Amino acid sequence: MTEPSGKIVLSGHQYGKAENRVVRIVRDSPRHEIRDMNVSTCLRGDFAEAYLSGDQSKVLPTDTQKNTAFSYAKEVGTESIEQYGLALARHFVDSVAPVSGARIEVEEYAWSRVYVDGAEHDHTWVRSGQETRTAAITVDADGTWVVGGLKDLVLLKSTGSEFHGFLEDEYTTLAPTNDRVMATSLVAQWRFTRTDIDWNETYLGIRDVVTSTFATVHSLALQQTLYQIGKNILERYPFVAEVRLSAPNKHHFEYDLGRFGVANANEVFHADDRPYGLIQAAVSREGAPAAGPAWDGYAGWLA
Numbered sequence: 155m156t157e158p159s160g161k162i163v164l165s166g167h168q169y170g171k172a173e174n175r176v177v178r179i180v181r182d183s184p185r186h187e188i189r190d191m192n193v194s195t196c197l198r199g200d201f202a203e204a205y206l207s208g209d210q211s212k213v214l215p216t217d218t219q220k221n222t223a224f225s226y227a228k229e230v231g232t233e234s235i236e237q238y239g240l241a242l243a244r245h246f247v248d249s250v251a252p253v254s255g256a257r258i259e260v261e262e263y264a265w266s267r268v269y270v271d272g273a274e275h276d277h278t279w280v281r282s283g284q285e286t287r288t289a290a291i292t293v294d295a296d297g298t299w300v301v302g303g304l305k306d307l308v309l310l311k312s313t314g315s316e317f318h319g320f321l322e323d324e325y326t327t328l329a330p331t332n333d334r335v336m337a338t339s340l341v342a343q344w345r346f347t348r349t350d351i352d353w354n355e356t357y358l359g360i361r362d363v364v365t366s367t368f369a370t371v372h373s374l375a376l377q378q379t380l381y382q383i384g385k386n387i388l389e390r391y392p393f394v395a396e397v398r399l400s401a402p403n404k405h406h407f408e409y410d411l412g413r414f415g416v417a418n419a420n421e422v423f424h425a426d427d428r429p430y431g432l433i434q435a436a437v438s439r440e441g442a443p444a445a446g447p448a449w450d451g452y453a454g455w456l457a
């Protein structure tokens with residue numbers, strides 16, 4: 155067999171500044187607001203000469219992209235990470251000639267107000283240990299795509315989950331169960347079909363669909379729960395075209411206390427951190443607008 159001997163070409167490129175830690179405080183009144191973000195900017199276009207011959211004449215430095223990300227936190231504000239990301243992406247495409255496309259990926263770290271004497275404090279927060287909100291915005295000559303999301307949403311239900319009836323072969327040792335703990339650390343992303351959205355209200359609504367579906371679906375497998383989560387989001391939000399979900403099955407094994415003569419009826423578990431089943435699904439609406447480059451990632455946290 156002969157190896158292919160074709161010409162070697164630059165077959166893809168994109169570049170930007172990854173993980174700018176932008177913190178915006180709004181201090182127009184004594185009650186301050188905080189938006190704590192991790193922002194990655196990525197430019198697309200014909201930057202081939204930078205790779206092929208070292209010609210930087212079309213290259214907007216990543217340092218400049220960083221500065222723009224920080225300045226936009228003041229210039230356009232950070233009402234939501236989606237709105238901020240849209241403004242930043244449009245700026246690069248509209249104002250920097252060689253840029254034909256931009257992708258902005260944002261993670262938002264949540265803070266909640268500290269309570270002092272039973273009242274919310276104006277300018278002190280404690281980091282909320284729950285999920286990280288995410289957004290990925292892509293603008294190019296063909297359009298604008300917004301993907302909202304969350305990651306590290308850790309959920310556990312102590313009953314209402316079964317797993318049985320599975321295929322068995324000579325390597326199968328798993329016992330079927332009618333009652334188990336089901337837990338995950340969910341990553342979910344949803345693709346919008348429009349940009350005139352109340353981003354913050356929609357985020358909270360979708361998060362609520364995720365948690366309430368996880369709670370109320372009597373689950374025969376994590377696969378079934380994921381599909382129901384996606385379906386319920388699409389049913390409630392007509393402007394969402396597609397939901398992608400990734401869920402590690404955080405196994406909780408009933409600990410064998412029988413060895414000590416102690417009964418254990420689904421009460422004491424060993425939470426095993428690895429290996430874990432990793433269950434993934436995409437749920438979409440037939441006939442919805444095409445995804446285009448909406449899922450073409452940059453900094454890798456979507457992977």
Ligand SMILES: O=c1[nH]c(=O)c2[nH]c(=O)[nH]c2[nH]1
Nearest residue numbers: 317328374375376377403431
């Ligand atoms: O919800 C589950 N899905 C699986 O595919 C699987 N496989 C497994 O061993 N346990 C489970 N649980």
